[in-house]
Amino acid sequence: MRPTCALAALLLVVAARPALASPEETTRRLECAHVDPRDPAIETVLLRQLGGDVVRRAGPHVLLVRAGGKELRLEDKPPHDEPFAGVHRWFCDRRGGFVLLRTEDGSVSTGTLVNEATGAVTPGGEAVVFSGDGRAYFAQEQPDGLDGMQWKIHFVDGRLSWSGLSFMAERGHPDRNVAYLEDPRWTSTGEFVAQASCIGAIDTRWPVTLRKIDGHWEWMPRATCPARR
Numbered sequence: 348m349r350p351t352c353a354l355a356a357l358l359l360v361v362a363a364r365p366a367l368a369s370p371e372e373t374t375r376r377l378e379c380a381h382v383d384p385r386d387p388a389i390e391t392v393l394l395r396q397l398g399g400d401v402v403r404r405a406g407p408h409v410l411l412v413r414a415g416g417k418e419l420r421l422e423d424k425p426p427h428d429e430p431f432a433g434v435h436r437w438f439c440d441r442r443g444g445f446v447l448l449r450t451e452d453g454s455v456s457t458g459t460l461v462n463e464a465t466g467a468v469t470p471g472g473e474a475v476v477f478s479g480d481g482r483a484y485f486a487q488e489q490p491d492g493l494d495g496m497q498w499k500i501h502f503v504d505g506r507l508s509w510s511g512l513s514f515m516a517e518r519g520h521p522d523r524n525v526a527y528l529e530d531p532r533w534t535s536t537g538e539f540v541a542q543a544s545c546i547g548a549i550d551t552r553w554p555v556t557l558r559k560i561d562g563h564w565e566w567m568p569r570a571t572c573p574a575r576r
Contacts (some may be wrong), residue, residue, distance in 0.1 A: 379439035379449040379458055380473035381528055390437050392436055401463060410436055415466020421448070421459070431491060445469050454491040469505030478533045485531060485539065487570045498531060500539065509557065514569040515531060525572040545572035
């Protein structure tokens with residue numbers, strides 16, 4: 348890829364951030380999904396623009412990250428020449444004291460998150476958004492063949508708090524999706540919210556909040572769409 352194309356791709360990352368996001372929200376969001384990091388020219392640009400002296404590539408399948416007072420060596424896992432096999436990482440974003448590496452783990456496009464202060468390596472996603480208090484983060488993954496996204500919320504130490512798909516199911520029928528979920532984000536009060544829209548009637552939209560009901564996490568209010576046949 349020509350340098351100008353690589354720079355254009357880098358601009359896509361910036362443009363992909365929410366247009367109306369506050370400076371604090373922009374700092375809390377790390378993004379990988381809008382770049383193909385497997386192109387060496389693109390990763391070279393990203394490393395130069397965002398990596399600083401913290402992230403560098405030591406070989407085709409090795410990334411080095413300075414974090415927690417040491418240099419972490421993150422190596423890909425073979426096979427390297429088969430689709431949907433092995434584990435492979437590429438640098439894509441760095442901000443707010445964290446490094447995000449796009450990660451292809453078998454058939455899942457996800458991410459690896461590195462805490463620059465502590466050196467902790469935790470699960471990430473194609474996109475990662477931290478809560479305002481920094482105690483948790485949202486991560487978005489793309490399993491191959493899934494018509495939707497895998498959403499997860501982790502505590503800052505990497506422990507999983509919640510996992511679900513970007514859909515709402517019909518009440519009482521968890522295998523019947525009736526609504527799409529979009530625009531996941533944290534509110535200023537620490538709640539996690541999204542926009543729901545009925546499958547087949549996308550003009551029917553309403554805001555939903557992830558809440559714990561009787562020990563289980565649910566999107567509220569529940570789906571109000573007609574049951575799908």
